[in-house]
Amino acid sequence: MSLYSEKVMDHFKNPRNVGVIEDADGVGEVGNAKCGDIMKIYIKVRDGILTDVKFETFGCGSAIASSSMATEMIKGKPLSEALTLTNKAVAEALDGLPAYKMHCSVLAEEAIKAAILDYYKKNNIPYDEETFRGVLEEHEE
Amino acid sequence: MQVYADNAATTKPRPAALETYVATATGTFGNPSSLHTPGQRAKEVLEDARARVARALNAEPREIYFTSGGSEADNQAIVSAARAGARKNKRRIVSTAIEHHAVLHTLKKLEEEGFEIVLLPVSPAGIVDVKEAEKAIGADTCLVSVMLANNEIGTIQPVKEIAALCKARGVLFHTDAVQAVGHLPVDVKDIGCDYLALSAHKFGGVRGTGALYCRAGAPIFPLIEGGAQEKNRRAGTEDLPAIAAMAAALDEAVARLPEATKKTQALRDMLIAGLEKVPHCALNGDRTRRLAGNVSFCFEGIEGESLLLLLDEAGIAASSGSACTSGSLDPSHVLLAIGRVHDVAHGSLRLTLNEDNTEEEVRYMIEKIPETVNYLRGMSPVWRDLQTGKRQYIL
Numbered sequence: 001m002s003l004y005s006e007k008v009m010d011h012f013k014n015p016r017n018v019g020v021i022e023d024a025d026g027v028g029e030v031g032n033a034k035c036g037d038i039m040k041i042y043i044k045v046r047d048g049i050l051t052d053v054k055f056e057t058f059g060c061g062s063a064i065a066s067s068s069m070a071t072e073m074i075k076g077k078p079l080s081e082a083l084t085l086t087n088k089a090v091a092e093a094l095d096g097l098p099a100y101k102m103h104c105s106v107l108a109e110e111a112i113k114a115a116i117l118d119y120y121k122k123n124n125i126p127y128d129e130e131t132f133r134g135v136l137e138e139h140e141e
Numbered sequence: 142m143q144v145y146a147d148n149a150a151t152t153k154p155r156p157a158a159l160e161t162y163v164a165t166a167t168g169t170f171g172n173p174s175s176l177h178t179p180g181q182r183a184k185e186v187l188e189d190a191r192a193r194v195a196r197a198l199n200a201e202p203r204e205i206y207f208t209s210g211g212s213e214a215d216n217q218a219i220v221s222a223a224r225a226g227a228r229k230n231k232r233r234i235v236s237t238a239i240e241h242h243a244v245l246h247t248l249k250k251l252e253e254e255g256f257e258i259v260l261l262p263v264s265p266a267g268i269v270d271v272k273e274a275e276k277a278i279g280a281d282t283c284l285v286s287v288m289l290a291n292n293e294i295g296t297i298q299p300v301k302e303i304a305a306l307c308k309a310r311g312v313l314f315h316t317d318a319v320q321a322v323g324h325l326p327v328d329v330k331d332i333g334c335d336y337l338a339l340s341a342h343k344f345g346g347v348r349g350t351g352a353l354y355c356r357a358g359a360p361i362f363p364l365i366e367g368g369a370q371e372k373n374r375r376a377g378t379e380d381l382p383a384i385a386a387m388a389a390a391l392d393e394a395v396a397r398l399p400e401a402t403k404k405t406q407a408l409r410d411m412l413i414a415g416l417e418k419v420p421h422c423a424l425n426g427d428r429t430r431r432l433a434g435n436v437s438f439c440f441e442g443i444e445g446e447s448l449l450l451l452l453d454e455a456g457i458a459a460s461s462g463s464a465c466t467s468g469s470l471d472p473s474h475v476l477l478a479i480g481r482v483h484d485v486a487h488g489s490l491r492l493t494l495n496e497d498n499t500e501e502e503v504r505y506m507i508e509k510i511p512e513t514v515n516y517l518r519g520m521s522p523v524w525r526d527l528q529t530g531k532r533q534y535i536l
Binding site for chain 1: 442443444446447450451454463464472482483484487519520521522523524525
């Protein structure tokens with residue numbers, strides 16, 4: 001299929017980091033079933049480093065590929081670095097997404113931020129609301 | 142194994158149609174509007190095709206207008222009836238919520254021009270209620286348009302009953318028969334329609350060609366101006382090879398109809414029975430009042446596009462009404478009309494068979510599809526929530 005790049009198809013067919021972390025330090029879920037996309041990201045944090053990341057996704061091929069790529073890009077990285085991951089970087093790492101599928105990469109960015117925010121909240125770690133604006137707004141809906 | 146199960150999208154051209162196409166394109170290349178011998182030979186082929194298409198529908202040759210396909214035929218029928226209606230100050234058009242976009246978008250345009258459009262709901266089984274139609278047809282109604290069979294869920298509509306209501310009230314009746322012609326017995330006199338649209342590539346012809354049946358005396362105006370072809374109702378040099386191929390395909394489809402229906406229906410029922418074993422799924426559309434080749438399901442907890450991509454990897458060509466496959470935000474209007482909520486409608490799968498499919502292919506699909514659904518459910522947070530009771534099952 002030429003709808004997606006080879007990278008997208010690879011991450012869709014062989015997704016990395018699929019699954020659940022039962023004792024996760026943070027969990028982020030974004031999107032909704034009505035729109036056809038839900039992304040859930042589980043993180044393990046040790047000394048400010050993302051020691052493990054897993055995802056579950058309900059959605060189209062590019063949603064699954066974006067989750068897979070995004071988790072791979074942040075795994076083993078410091079939280080501060082994971083928070084700088086943009087949807088554009090995820091899409092670029094996948095060799096591009098069709099324009100109408102860009103929201104899938106946005107969901108990946110937001111799911112990661114939501115998981116980190118959950119971790120901060122659970123551990124009473126102060127955070128900059130500006131960094132989490134997109135995620136906080138979604139939660140208020 | 143490669144399985145083509147998307148015959149509602151397009152069919153493989155029949156060998157008889159392709160042979161006719163090549164023979165006509167090479168042997169009868171003249172322009173039917175030319176006075177010379179090659180032109181007149183082409184004209185004969187054109188009129189022979191018209192007579193054959195007419196015969197297949199129990200119509201008169203002069204009631205058949207060749208078009209570029211089903212969409213154009215639908216557009217022309219609706220716009221013609223609306224124009225005639227407007228002259229008599231009748232500006233109400235009644236149709237259904239499950240029509241093809243060729244009908245719905247044309248109606249939307251007419252609505253913007255001041256027509257009142259009423260879309261009838263359908264039952265959860267995907268069938269229009271004749272009583273609802275009766276209530277909606279008023280003195281100001283100029284046209285009723287109800288499809289013969291639905292393209293997504295395959296349901297067959299009570300067009301004969303609705304056409305009779307229209308006739309009694311002096312209202313024009315159009316039926317989009319794109320999915321029906323070549324797959325069901327279609328007799329325009331028996332239905333009692335004023336217009337009927339058909340498309341060649343849905344029954345083994347080549348794409349880019351279709352026809353509009355317009356009952357003699359019913360209003361018909363051209364959408365395309367610029368020549369006297371089709372009795373001034375459709376300008377443009379006729380696509381003669383494709384038209385002749387359509388007639389050949391239709392002849393064969395009609396001749397083989399009883400046998401093909403029997404075989405396809407058995408495959409359909411075998412596939413439905415196999416897929417129904419998947420937990421938390423549902424068949425879309427009435428079980429018996431449906432096209433012989435249509436299988437449409439919703440699987441809870443997954444999204445249709447990812448299912449299609451994985452099935453394609455497994456060699457199965459199918460289709461879905463999920464938003465992601467249509468490029469829009471909403472899933473199929475047909476699935477929403479039969480009461481499937483968004484969450485579930487996103488997980489739809491349509492498999493459309495014909496007599497070229499085999500039992501072996503059906504067995505392969507019965508093995509692969511549940512396997513793929515399970516795999517996707519395994520990575521779906523929605524499925525996890527359903528299984529852990531955080532979310533309630535809909536199906």
